[in-house]
Amino acid sequence: MHCNRCLQETNHKVLFSHERSEEDEIDGEPVGITFTDSYSLLECLGCGDLTFRWKQTSSAFEGEQTALFPPRTSRSIPKWELQLPLEIQELLREVYNALHVDGRRLAMMGARTIVERTMILKTGNDLGTFEKNLCDFQDAGFLSKRNREFLQTALEVGHAAAHRAHSAEPDVINTVMDIIENLLQAVFVLGDEAQRIRTRIPSRPRGLRVSDF
Numbered sequence: 001m002h003c004n005r006c007l008q009e010t011n012h013k014v015l016f017s018h019e020r021s022e023e024d025e026i027d028g029e030p031v032g033i034t035f036t037d038s039y040s041l042l043e044c045l046g047c048g049d050l051t052f053r054w055k056q057t058s059s060a061f062e063g064e065q066t067a068l069f070p071p072r073t074s075r076s077i078p079k080w081e082l083q084l085p086l087e088i089q090e091l092l093r094e095v096y097n098a099l100h101v102d103g104r105r106l107a108m109m110g111a112r113t114i115v116e117r118t119m120i121l122k123t124g125n126d127l128g129t130f131e132k133n134l135c136d137f138q139d140a141g142f143l144s145k146r147n148r149e150f151l152q153t154a155l156e157v158g159h160a161a162a163h164r165a166h167s168a169e170p171d172v173i174n175t176v177m178d179i180i181e182n183l184l185q186a187v188f189v190l191g192d193e194a195q196r197i198r199t200r201i202p203s204r205p206r207g208l209r210v211s212d213f
Contacts, residue, residue: 001042002072002170005049012042012051034059071102072170078181083189087117092184095177104168105161111180112158115151122187130155142187154179 003010017040024033038055056065077096081089095110097103119137120126127133134152137143143151154176160166168176 001051003044003046003049003051004070004072004074005047006044010044010046012044014040015043015050016041032059067102070100074100075174075177078185080185080189084184085121085188087121088114088184088188091117099173099177104173105165107173108158108161108166108168108176111176112155112162114180115155115158115183118184118187143183147183150179151183 001009001012003012017038019036019038021034021036024035036057038053038057040053040055042051042053043049044051052069054067054069057063075096077092081092084092091110091114095107095114098107098110116130116133119133119142122142123133123136123140125133125136127136134143134148138145138148157166157168157172157176161168
């Protein structure tokens with residue numbers, strides 16, 4: 001089973017399990033269909049991370065329904081999120097809340113909104129369309145041509161979720177979130193960190209040439 005902390009398939013140990021069954025009824029009368037719910041607490045044998053698993057089977061249908069908490073698309077919010085503007089912080093937290101309940105479409109639509117609001121906040125312009133804002137963002141120096149290609153790939157997932165109800169696979173969602181978070185860190189965080197580092201670097205002594213070092 002996939003482990004969100006190890007970020008790969010790992011072996012798990014069952015720490016606790018419980019099962020219960022009940023027969024479906026209509027107007028208080030049994031209809032001969034039984035539903036069985038199984039609950040398990042699982043521990044990853046690699047890192048010790050815990051996962052709750054629910055399974056349901058029915059005598060009327062083949063196969064089973066399964067849900068995991070946290071779901072496979074779950075990931076940790078970046079430690080630097082408090083350095084983001086409040087509006088972007090709130091949007092990012094809403095995206096993570098959606099991921100934690102396996103709301104993939106909502107998460108990808110939210111990721112698209114984060115990009116749009118980031119572009120408008122940094123350029124100070126809202127040109128009315130996503131493409132125009134993206135060009136303005138690149139022209140302002142916040143995005144290279146190569147990074148724009150990455151960002152447009154991520155945005156297509158958000159467009160598909162919003163307009164075609166597309167539900168992306170967990171690995172796609174994680175890649176999209178990597179791209180979005182790299183953008184946020186580069187635009188809002190690393191500039192301030194670089195400036196802080198520069199103020200701590202001692203000045204070069206006067207009279208010395210570069211060849212003296």
